Amino acid sequence: MKLVTILMLTALPLYCYAGIGFDILDDVVNMTIDPDVDVTEYISNMQEFSPGKETEKAFTFMKECFLPQSKETLEKVQELQQAIYSSFWCVRY
Template identity: 50%
Template sequence: MKLLPVLVLAALPFYCYAGSGCTLMTQVINQAIDPEVSADQYIENFREFIMNREAEKALRQAKQCFLQQSKETLTNYQVLEDAIYNSVWCKPF
């Protein structure tokens, strides 16, 4: 569970840079928070971008973390994503 905040904080600069115009980043995030996408399906959808077993394991754990959340939490995460895209810090990018 502690891995997810580290991954989110590490990815924030890239996340801001991607903005809502990066369809790949949007797909990664939307599939991560979609409870109907299994961890195995999530890994297969992005297999070409996974370079090693450690990266696969980290993505699987992150997806599993999202699968354990309530629908309310997942909705709130979507609101957070929108707030980040529209934040003062991301606008310059």
């Protein structure tokens, strides 16, 4: 779980720096860590980014990693997300 989170959040500065799709990425990250969004709803919202069954399985795995986490852990992920957004690379965007 921690490795998946780190890999996902490590990619954020690259998207920020590129300035492309940052709002979309922000929505996807927020939807991924939101405990009120179930897997079915998450997959239906991610349908436009899913070219096939393998990607859908990866999205399902990603969402299922966050579902059993405590509220405190999810808050820490959001804090990390905000720290990345406030970083040197993202502050311009």
